[in-house]
Amino acid sequence: MAELIVHQEKIPDLSQVVNLCPFGAIEVNANRVSISPACRMCKICIKKGPPGAFELVESRLAEIDKTAWRGIAVYIDQTEGDIHPVSLELVGKACELAGKIGHPVFALLAGHRLAALTEELRHYSIDTISVYDHPQLEHFRIEPYTAVFEDFINRCKPSTVLVGGTAIGRSLAPRVAARFRTGLTADCTFLDMQPNTDLDQIRPAFGGNIMAHIRTPRHRPQFATVRYKIFSAPQRRDAATGEVIVATPTDAMLASRIETLAAHRKEPVKNIEDADVLVVAGQGIQRRENLDLLQQLAERLGGMVGGTRPVIEAGWLEPRRQIGLSGRTVKPKLIITCGVSGSIQFVAGMSGSEKIIAINIDPDASIFKIAHTAMVGDVCEIIPELLNTLAKGDNVHV
Amino acid sequence: MRILVCIKQVPGTTQVDIDEKTGVLKRDGVESKINPYDLYAIETALRLKAHWPEATTLALTMGPPQAEQSLREALMMGIDEVALISDRAFAGSDVLATAYTLSQAIQAIGDTGIILCGQQTTDGDTAQVGPEIAEFLDIPHATNISAIPECQANAVTVQVDLPTTEETIRLPLPCLLSVNKGIHTPRLPSFKRKKETREVAVRRMTLADFPDTDPDHYGLNGSPTNVVRIFPPEHHVTRETWEGSSGELAGRLCTYLRDAKFLV
Ligand SMILES: Cc1cc2nc3c(=O)[nH]c(=O)nc-3n(C[C@H](O)[C@H](O)[C@H](O)COP(=O)(O)OP(=O)(O)OC[C@H]3O[C@@H](n4cnc5c(N)ncnc54)[C@H](O)[C@@H]3O)c2cc1C
Ligand SMILES: Nc1ncnc2c1ncn2[C@@H]1O[C@H](COP(=O)(O)O)[C@@H](O)[C@H]1O
Numbered sequence: 001m002a003e004l005i006v007h008q009e010k011i012p013d014l015s016q017v018v019n020l021c022p023f024g025a026i027e028v029n030a031n032r033v034s035i036s037p038a039c040r041m042c043k044i045c046i047k048k049g050p051p052g053a054f055e056l057v058e059s060r061l062a063e064i065d066k067t068a069w070r071g072i073a074v075y076i077d078q079t080e081g082d083i084h085p086v087s088l089e090l091v092g093k094a095c096e097l098a099g100k101i102g103h104p105v106f107a108l109l110a111g112h113r114l115a116a117l118t119e120e121l122r123h124y125s126i127d128t129i130s131v132y133d134h135p136q137l138e139h140f141r142i143e144p145y146t147a148v149f150e151d152f153i154n155r156c157k158p159s160t161v162l163v164g165g166t167a168i169g170r171s172l173a174p175r176v177a178a179r180f181r182t183g184l185t186a187d188c189t190f191l192d193m194q195p196n197t198d199l200d201q202i203r204p205a206f207g208g209n210i211m212a213h214i215r216t217p218r219h220r221p222q223f224a225t226v227r228y229k230i231f232s233a234p235q236r237r238d239a240a241t242g243e244v245i246v247a248t249p250t251d252a253m254l255a256s257r258i259e260t261l262a263a264h265r266k267e268p269v270k271n272i273e274d275a276d277v278l279v280v281a282g283q284g285i286q287r288r289e290n291l292d293l294l295q296q297l298a299e300r301l302g303g304m305v306g307g308t309r310p311v312i313e314a315g316w317l318e319p320r321r322q323i324g325l326s327g328r329t330v331k332p333k334l335i336i337t338c339g340v341s342g343s344i345q346f347v348a349g350m351s352g353s354e355k356i357i358a359i360n361i362d363p364d365a366s367i368f369k370i371a372h373t374a375m376v377g378d379v380c381e382i383i384p385e386l387l388n389t390l391a392k393g394d395n396v397h398v
Numbered sequence: 399m400r401i402l403v404c405i406k407q408v409p410g411t412t413q414v415d416i417d418e419k420t421g422v423l424k425r426d427g428v429e430s431k432i433n434p435y436d437l438y439a440i441e442t443a444l445r446l447k448a449h450w451p452e453a454t455t456l457a458l459t460m461g462p463p464q465a466e467q468s469l470r471e472a473l474m475m476g477i478d479e480v481a482l483i484s485d486r487a488f489a490g491s492d493v494l495a496t497a498y499t500l501s502q503a504i505q506a507i508g509d510t511g512i513i514l515c516g517q518q519t520t521d522g523d524t525a526q527v528g529p530e531i532a533e534f535l536d537i538p539h540a541t542n543i544s545a546i547p548e549c550q551a552n553a554v555t556v557q558v559d560l561p562t563t564e565e566t567i568r569l570p571l572p573c574l575l576s577v578n579k580g581i582h583t584p585r586l587p588s589f590k591r592k593k594e595t596r597e598v599a600v601r602r603m604t605l606a607d608f609p610d611t612d613p614d615h616y617g618l619n620g621s622p623t624n625v626v627r628i629f630p631p632e633h634h635v636t637r638e639t640w641e642g643s644s645g646e647l648a649g650r651l652c653t654y655l656r657d658a659k660f661l662v
Binding site: 389 | 484622662
């Protein structure tokens with residue numbers, strides 16, 4: 001069993017070590033230092049504490065035979081005949097990762113009436129596409145989809161499984177990962193492959209301005225979810241090369257205790273992911289009324305308004321307009337952030353934008369570290385002035 | 399029958415930073431609160447209870463001893479019983495180990511009808527713990543639940559809000575539901591309840607109380623994912639800084655937008 005051991009004799013000053021732990025897990029009782037359950041095993045006490053005072057003793061956990069697992073699999077997220085574009089982005093990433101270790105790329109497609117989608121998928125560099133096509137898979141229900149996914153993994157034995165961070169993916173991936181008693185890293189913002197097939201996964205972590213590099217060294221397959229627009233869409237090829245494997249789900253796989261009573265398509269809405277230009281409201285806009293001004297600006301630019309989490313939580317904008325780690329990832333041609341500080345969770349959702357203009361009153365704001373153009377000033381003044389100038393400009397040109 | 403709510407205590411502030419020189423995490427202020435998304439799950443539990451005559455509500459959390467505070471708050475909102483799952487053996491748990499620990503506690507508590515989870519936590523932010531608990535308990539689950547229009551003796555009908563579709567599905571009991579923010583407005587903890595529940599004991603559970611007491615299935619050992627390292631984000635962008643009066647800045651921006659043909 002891996003454990004943090006405290007070597008009491010190597011701690012010169014008990015009170016000093018208490019502050020080492022960002023999670024408050026180091027406690028002193030009766031002149032002895034102990035680790036409480038608040039410990040997150042971040043190992044900072046080992047690195048930053050008195051030399052030798054904290055030690056991680058690892059037991060020999062069972063090693064697995066990694067060569068028994070080969071290939072990178074992508075779950076193709078489809079609803080009512082449309083492939084979610086995040087799935088294709090993941091196919092592109094899977095090809096890149098597989099190329100580094102000479103592995104094949106697999107895809108799993110489940111649903112009903114999938115002929116057209118299957119044909120379309122053959123144009124991406126996927127080696128084999130496993131298709132589970134059945135009327136009982138028409139609507140997403142967790143049990144049959146999990147069973148089909150399990151069957152797919154047992155047949156293909158992929159080393160890595162990538163799933164889009166969609167509403168369905170975020171329900172399905174953890175369920176399947178738990179079935180295989182394996183690790184899943186949610187909302188990765190960066191992926192790479194080690195020669196020994198360990199997947200390097202990076203995501204913001206501990207709810208702060210910190211990135212964590214995560215691996216799943218002793219389990220296969222290793223699961224990761226990634227949000228839409230984190231990676232780029234791959235090129236569709238003219239030749240249809242993917243090999244199709246028709247897989248027949250058994251009755252046992254299709255069994256479900258869940259009944260779909262009704263399902264209807266919602267009115268299509270324009271999403272911020274699809275806008276070429278975004279104007280973003282942060283807490284720095286001060287007043288709700290200023291949102292109207294940002295809305296006017298967005299209209300002049302043919303774009304949309306998005307917001308940071310506090311702006312959404314204040315109820316100023318609908319949740320689907322939130323940009324960031326727990327909102328949407330966007331990659332517009334132009335993004336203008338207004339009174340946004342630039343927290344890591346926000347930046348994770350927009351740093352891929354082509355042109356970033358940031359307006360912030362604080363010259364040291366973190367947003368300026370990633371902005372192409374840093375405008376140091378008061379957004380509550382600049383935006384009205386800008387709208388005025390734009391209005392005047394029109395008159396001159398017309 | 400029990401309606402269980404999984405709640406987590408999270409830092410009250412998101413201000414966690416890393417000292418770029420020393421690489422040490424800095425967390426200002428130790429104040430904590432109930433994960434705001436879990437308040438919706440608590441509220442849902444309190445409302446669901448009315449549909450079954452013998453139903454009781456129980457809130458459980460896995461966390462350090464201080465997490466008791468969150469459970470007290472749940473009592474003040476109207477929850478009947480609370481359980482704190484705390485043991486050194488659980489330190490360093492990733493999603494899988496957390497979900498496994500909670501599923502073991504739920505089995506030990508017994509008489510489960512419905513398990514409610516929040517949509518996600520504000521610190522872990524994975525939205526995965528719920529579905530993994532359901533898998534360990536071998537019960538059906540649904541996420542993204544925006545309403546629970548009907549309850550029957552042994553089933554619930556829920557509305558699932560997906561980006562492109564809206565579905566109405568029926569799940570038998572026991573089942574696990576992850577509810578969306580906005581399903582019901584959470585009530586505030588009441589002072590009256592605070593007095594009434596002062597005597598309510600927090601049920602404490604450790605590894606010894608679980609059906610599976612093998613420590614290798616919990617904490618760091620039971621966690622397939624390992625944090626290799628943590629680091630501050632690096633950004634390299636060549637940028638220009640514009641300074642001046644608001645009028646000047648607005649003018650420059652206007653010129654840029656016009657020249658780059660962003661105006662429609
Ligand atoms: C797990 C987790 C997930 C998260 N996910 C997200 C997410 O998806 N999206 C998200 O946005 N956040 C997310 N957050 C929250 C995030 O950490 C920040 O708290 C949030 O992004 C800050 O929003 P803000 O920039 O609008 O506000 P603040 O940080 O309060 O910044 C306001 C800024 O406005 C500037 N300002 C003030 N007045 C003016 C003025 N008159 N003119 C110009 N500038 C002015 C200030 O200098 C400041 O920089 C998450 C947090 C956690 C822990
Ligand atoms: N330590 C915990 N104790 C109890 N419930 C938890 C814990 N962690 C997560 N949960 C539940 O799982 C949900 C999703 O959490 P997460 O996967 O961390 O985003 C939360 O809203 C809680 O309902």
